[in-house]
Amino acid sequence: MNESIHAIQLERVRLSYSGKAVIETASCAVRKNAVTAVVGPSGSGKSTLLRTLCRMNDRVPGFQVEGKVVVLGRDIHDPALNVYELRKQVGMVFQKPCVFPKSIVENVVFGLKFHAVPNGKSFPERSEQALRDAFLWDEVKDRLHDPAHTLSQGQQQRLAMARTLAVDPEILLMDEPTSALDPKSSKAIEDLILSLKDRHTIVLVTHNVDQAERVAEDLICVDDKTVCHKPCHPLPGEGTC
């Protein structure tokens, strides 16, 4: 495999909770600057797989990863790796919009504050850019200091995106980002995903196959504890798992 075109590579990865396998074997790769959708029935371990990519399951009791996970050219389970730097490069957006009980702009710079030097400034340009990137700027530019929970669910999810984008990650992991939203907000998020793929590598977990077809170039299929590639528009005679 060519290192330069892949952002994430999994080699014979087995994920288990207290010995019970969630994913028996996963070998696949994610292309840079493309949208890859991870699909599969609920409870099949999609989210577990996604969370593994930025080591969010580190402290889950009994969770174990075997095999090799390479993200941006580095084995993420290398003991010398700084996991906080990894998570800075690999951002994640969750299913339920989660905003902190602070103002809108404080939410945007929340992660940035910890990574930037000098610490603790408000970064007006960076937050404006992040909000513009998340298609939220026009809706909130006049009330940046309002509490974030006054936003609608769809706006909150875009705020969560802006917060992640402000840290400037290379890879964006999204765990069913539209499943808690109404169709209109979902559409906004899908447009957003398409606009981001030039600059970011995006991995999107979704249970909605139509959505996967709309936004993704590549498809990864999780079923029956195995993970495999699937061309997005299968040609006759190939592409089944």
Next chain:
Amino acid sequence: MNKHSLFPERGPAFWWTGFTALIAAGTIFILFVSLVIESVPVFKSQGLSFLWGADWFAGEAYGALPMIFGSLMVTGLAVVMVLPFALGSAILTSEFLNGRLRLVVKAAMELLAGVPGIIYGLMGIAVLTVWVRDVFGLIDGNTLFTAGLLLAVMILPTVMTLSEDALRSVPGEFRDTALSLGLTRMEMTLKVVVPQALPGLAGAVFLGLGRAMGETIAVMLVIGGIDRIPQPWFNLFAPGQSIPSKIGREAAEALGFDVQWSALIALGLVLFVMVMTLTSAGNLLLRRAR
């Protein structure tokens, strides 16, 4: 359907459990009403100056101020001293420990919570007063400070356990989000979890205050038992008196219907009102946190 709709089934089980429930719920009102009625004589003889009178001589004058002052002082002192330990161990247990070590800390706290007050009192009188006397170069180790220190140890499990509950009730999504933005665990804890749990933590502190204020036996043995506000008032290394300690010392000799008994009941009423205020505030905050 109309007036019976509240309790539709009225068999013997209803009447039996209803009777016991009435006892359980009625007790608190009986306590309050009895305190009010029995404290009437002292307010008749002293007027409201009972509350701010500074002198207490059985048979002559009854002033509650030194006791109220002493109670506030030792309680405040206890909370200030316990805070770093209770919050520190609550944060560690809730956010950083898991599995066996967490169980060990929790079990230690439950055992600590069960140590009888009289054992603390015995340790206070036999060890702590001597230690305070020698370390701070005092003539007598029975001081407000000693009582505050002992109370701090006694309320540690209460404040710690309730704080830990408050921290753990912060939803996991907030932790996930903070970590996914590249925060360290400590940054996540201090900037996300603790601020979110703040009402619950405040509730824990209020309940700790309430518990400390009502503690009798251990305080009684180490506070010095002098019904006087120290000179100057912030001199922690002077002997003093708290409300429960005063009641505990004098109740046996005043048992009956004298004005002195009524004065002790009135002290009990003051204590009851203060403790109920603190714990209601604490319970309110804890409820809001959930």
Next chain:
Amino acid sequence: MNSRLFKERILLGSLYGFTACGCLVLAVILILVFTKGGLAISTAFLFEEARNFGLEGGILYQIAGTLILMTGAALVCLPVALGSVLFQTEFLHSPKLRKIFRLVIYALNAVPTIIFGLIGYLFFGVFLEAGVSWMTGVLVLAVMILPTLHVSIHEAVESIPKHYREAGLALGLSPGQQMRAVILPQSLHGIVTGTLLGLARAAGETAAIMFTATAFSGVRLPQSWTEPVTTLQTHILVLAQEAANPVALTHAWGAGLVLLTLVFVLIAATLWIRSGLEMEAQR
């Protein structure tokens, strides 16, 4: 970045420090009580009557008094706590009334124990003419431990899975039959742990009984309802006030050792039962 991780280490280290101090307190208590109390313990100390104001002899009747008061209190309290929980969960359907009931129980839990002593003496000692007696002590302690039992039993009843209840209702059980057939058996662990915790709380209480139920010397087993007893708690209290006398202090530590062992056995039993349940739930 390195300074970030350094800061993390320092803060985490101090958290461990604070926690260790908390656990150290327990260790200090145990070491003090066991080393100092151990000097007093002998078969004679445990099985002889106290003589010469507690300076000679043992603590037989003190142990008996503590056991009488705590078991009496639990026996009186248990039916009341059980009944009030069942009323709250089975008959009180309005959420508002349930909430008020819970607040009342919480308030009762917060009442300083000395106030139970004061009003308990008035109510049981004077109105019911029990005087300073073991019966007054039992009743005062029963009221005092009511919230402990109530909360524990209530938790157990609330956690009974809905389908057990519905199975009982579907069989057409009356509320009384439902309680006997479904609710009591399913909440037995809460009743047991609540009672054990209540026993521990009653055994450790001094302020509520020191002027309502006990006398210091010359007391053996009560022969009637209105006689006082002597207890470990109040025995320690009196001896501790003679702290200048090393013999008195040694006897106080000895009694303290017995009391602490009693209380810790009760608490350890509840912890054991609860951890057993958790393991079962995980399976």
